[in-house]
Amino acid sequence: MRIGLAGVGRIGAGHAETLRGLGAVEEVVLADADPVRARRVADKLGVRAAGAVEDLFTAGLDALVVAAPTAAHAALVTRAVAADLPVFCEKPLAADLDGTVQLMAEIAGTGVPVQVGLQRRFDPGHIAAREAVRSGSLGWVHTVRSCTLDPAPPPAEYLPTSGGLFRDCSVHDFDAVRFVTGREVVRVTATGANRGDAFFAEAGDIDTGAALLTLDDGTIALVSAARYNAAGYDVRLEVLGSKDSVVAGLDDRTPVTPAGPGLRPAGPPHTGFLERFAEAYAAELRAFVEVAAGRADNPCPPGDCLEALYVAEAAEVSRAENRPVDIEEVRR
Numbered sequence: 001m002r003i004g005l006a007g008v009g010r011i012g013a014g015h016a017e018t019l020r021g022l023g024a025v026e027e028v029v030l031a032d033a034d035p036v037r038a039r040r041v042a043d044k045l046g047v048r049a050a051g052a053v054e055d056l057f058t059a060g061l062d063a064l065v066v067a068a069p070t071a072a073h074a075a076l077v078t079r080a081v082a083a084d085l086p087v088f089c090e091k092p093l094a095a096d097l098d099g100t101v102q103l104m105a106e107i108a109g110t111g112v113p114v115q116v117g118l119q120r121r122f123d124p125g126h127i128a129a130r131e132a133v134r135s136g137s138l139g140w141v142h143t144v145r146s147c148t149l150d151p152a153p154p155p156a157e158y159l160p161t162s163g164g165l166f167r168d169c170s171v172h173d174f175d176a177v178r179f180v181t182g183r184e185v186v187r188v189t190a191t192g193a194n195r196g197d198a199f200f201a202e203a204g205d206i207d208t209g210a211a212l213l214t215l216d217d218g219t220i221a222l223v224s225a226a227r228y229n230a231a232g233y234d235v236r237l238e239v240l241g242s243k244d245s246v247v248a249g250l251d252d253r254t255p256v257t258p259a260g261p262g263l264r265p266a267g268p269p270h271t272g273f274l275e276r277f278a279e280a281y282a283a284e285l286r287a288f289v290e291v292a293a294g295r296a297d298n299p300c301p302p303g304d305c306l307e308a309l310y311v312a313e314a315a316e317v318s319r320a321e322n323r324p325v326d327i328e329e330v331r332r
């Protein structure tokens with residue numbers, strides 16, 4: 001299989017390296033809006049660089065990976081689907097809810113697979129938590145707690161186009177709650193705070209947020225996110241049940257210290273998403289190659305991305321208007 005990749009920034013360069021190492025992939029062709037960057041990454045990895053992003057659609061490739069900035073996703077996915085190229089697109093599919101719904105309408109019925117990069121579905125801990133729920137070993141689940149805590153805030157210029165903390169960051173938790181429990185979210189109550197740099201408030205964003213979700217079987221899920229967690233990059237999901245409880249993301253690198261006596265994680269804390277989810281990023285691309293070859297079902301279709309985005313949208317409305325918001329209210 002010959003795979004193209006658009007966008008070789010933070011996540012794209014890592015994806016390119018993974019693709020290069022897959023046995024089923026014979027050739028990787030990289031492109032970027034900055035052709036010098038594409039060439040530099042290609043040379044480092046020993047793969048080919050296209051002269052322009054446009055060339056990816058005329059190079060006779062078999063599939064495309066989109067790791068360009070969010071604003072470019074919808075156009076690249078539409079082009080790829082029109083060219084009959086199976087696509088892996090980093091989350092989110094489009095810059096906002098309307099753009100996502102519009103893109104999904106455009107590609108509906110084409111039969112060309114579009115897999116979205118919500119990598120927690122490939123994290124061994126999240127998979128094990130899902131299996132524990134399914135097996136019944138936890139009894140009935142009374143509470144789920146999921147967090148995404150960044151060690152340091154992103155640059156100020158990242159915020160205005162990021163979609164805000166819930167859409168940018170917690171969308172992974174919202175997807176993980178659905179993935180692990182197999183339930184749908186029906187209602188969201190959210191709040192946020194700004195106690196860090198002023199540029200968050202100036203961009204209309206928050207640096208810390210929490211969303212209380214009610215699932216369709218009555219389970220309560222708590223999702224929390226923060227941009228100032230200097231202890232390290234902390235992504236954990238706890239499933240607490242009537243018979244037992246499990247935690248995804250509790251390991252020797254979990255960035256927590258016991259306040260009193262207790263077990264201290266042995267290793268250095270997780271530093272960021274690239275390191276924490278390295279295995280999951282590789283697994284989702286291995287899965288994509290199987291999807292693109294027609295040998296596997298799509299593990300993260302656009303509909304799942306949209307459902308997580310509805311939850312994020314409801315959280316934003318809830319925070320802004322200080323009231324509970326039903327998912328049906330934001331559903332298009």
Ligand SMILES: NC(=O)c1ccc[n+]([C@@H]2O[C@H](COP(=O)([O-])OP(=O)(O)OC[C@H]3O[C@@H](n4cnc5c(N)ncnc54)[C@H](O)[C@@H]3O)[C@@H](O)[C@H]2O)c1
Nearest residue numbers: 006007008009010011032033034067068069070072090091
């Ligand atoms: N799944 C995850 O955990 C995760 C983590 C980080 C980023 N992301 C997503 O990945 C995407 C990229 O994020 P990043 O942090 O790597 O960004 P980045 O800014 O580091 O890299 C983006 C690259 O795309 C290039 N580019 C710009 N416009 C382009 C276009 N039209 N076509 C091709 N290339 C173009 C830029 O020159 C740059 O090299 C974003 O949509 C982001 O939401 C997902």
